[in-house]
Amino acid sequence: MKRIPVAILGATGTVGQKFVALLQGHPQFEIAELVASPRSAGRPYGEACAWKQDQPMPADVAAMTVKSTTDALTSPLLFSGLDSSVAGEAEEQYARAGHVVISNSKNHRMDPDVPLVIPEINADHFAVVERQAWNGAIITNSNCSTMFLAMALAPIQQTWGIEWVQVTTMQAISGAGYPGVPSMDILGNVVPFISGEEEKMEVEAQKILGRLDSEGITPAPFVVSAACNRVPVFDGHLETVTVKLADGAAPTMDEVAGVLAGWRGMPQEQQLPSAPERPIEVLTEADRPQPARDAWRNGGMSTMVGRLRPDPIGTFKMVIMGHNTVRGAAGAAILNAEAFVALGHFDRYR
16 A cells, blocks of 8 residues: 655654654655744754654664745645644645645644544544645544543443542643753742643543534533643653532442443454554553553553542542553554544545
8 A cells, every 4th residue: 555645843842753754664654744943944853853762763764855934845744743832824825725734733722614633433433524724624533641540441431421520730840841841940840830731631632532423513411620740751751630420420440441442443343554453441450540651551652550549529439541652642543544544535636
């Protein structure tokens, strides 16, 4: 099968570099263009990019000349790791020109005609692109912390319904991009504030778990209360979560664990290249999950759940964790693209 040429927007940044690393040898997508800021444009990627990945920069990618966001592109499919300060206008520009933009940026996530997709949960929301006025399309994946929360909540919501959720995050410094948080602010410290993070978590999960009908997406009815913290961990966001189930439901912890561990979705059914065999992995050790030991399980594409136990205020509580720059960012966008293609939505844009 001929691979689809793709461009990476924001290719020199943290998420852009992760796109480059994850797309190596991909069976469906081939990196054809790299796009970055004007200061990088016109230079070989190997010179323009301060590579920070744990594998060598691919030689063929290193030799590519970086393009600017003002340049015309030929790739029909674009992966966006652009900073939010420039992503909104640039992504709209490319969508108007007929490109399909799979965005990791926050700018369009809550637009009513832009799908916010985790394909295990709401692949049907891709249909919202038909409402967009552009010749192309914009599709978004969630905030990195919302990703793991929504993954863990989806089978619970489908099985019992949810009344409310309280979540406290302990987020890795890589989520702040490179160079992240200044060392004198984060070493031996916890920063109890991440700008805009709590607000995103409190609305994005509702949209992802919402219902699509003829009027659009109706958000899920449960309430999310979030508190977000930056901690001195390199990769892996960990979250402590309390859930109050709807209508007085009171399953046993074994029943909750079984529902979580047995959950599968469209990517697993169609065996998409980036789909983990187990989107949720339930850990039984008393002290897991841990970022240092579990972030890279299943290629960093699964959500880890542990410490399931009853809660005296809600129904139960748990600890969840995932790799924030893989499933929480670039890996999520790549899986969205795979699902968009597999479901036939991309055919109209070829």
